[in-house]
Amino acid sequence: MGRFHFRIPLEVRYGDLDPQWHVNNARYLSFLEQGRIAYLVHLGLWDGQDFNNLGLIVADIHVSYLAPILLFQKIYLEMCTSRIGNKSLTFAYQICDEQTGQALATAETVMVAYDYHTHQSIPVPAHWRSTIAAFEGWEK
Numbered sequence: 001m002g003r004f005h006f007r008i009p010l011e012v013r014y015g016d017l018d019p020q021w022h023v024n025n026a027r028y029l030s031f032l033e034q035g036r037i038a039y040l041v042h043l044g045l046w047d048g049q050d051f052n053n054l055g056l057i058v059a060d061i062h063v064s065y066l067a068p069i070l071l072f073q074k075i076y077l078e079m080c081t082s083r084i085g086n087k088s089l090t091f092a093y094q095i096c097d098e099q100t101g102q103a104l105a106t107a108e109t110v111m112v113a114y115d116y117h118t119h120q121s122i123p124v125p126a127h128w129r130s131t132i133a134a135f136e137g138w139e140k
Contacts, residue, residue: 004078004094005136008038012073022068029061032093032107035077039091043131055125057114059088063107074098081132087121088112089132 010031018024036056040046046054069075076098083090093107113124132138 004080006039007078010075035079052116056111059112060110067104
């Protein structure tokens with residue numbers, strides 16, 4: 001899997017399509033969100049229940065569309081944390097064809113550590129740093 005240690009399958013639904021019969025560009029953001037949430041839950045950084053304790057807010061998104069995704073195409077998303085700053089994390093993503101492994105899209109999001117109770121950015125918690133570093137295989 002290279003630099004990606006986390007993967008989830010994605011389902012292409014009829015409602016994801018645009019008039020050209022491929023996945024609409026806006027749906028890719030939902031695919032990224034789905035992967036991001038699954039990643040946080042998998043790492044135990046969020047319980048998947050209380051959105052006020054999610055701890056991150058989107059600051060920036062970039063998507064490169066490499067090939068169209070079609071109805072019933074078997075695809076998956078893989079992702080990793082590529083950088084942790086003082087108050088932000090950068091996630092890298094790749095959406096691939098399940099049969100060929102071909103990258104269909106790549107993306108990056110900058111996520112700001114955020115306290116939804118005080119509505120302020122916060123430093124990335126130390127336990128997030130250590131959990132992500134261990135999962136991603138970073139040396140300390």
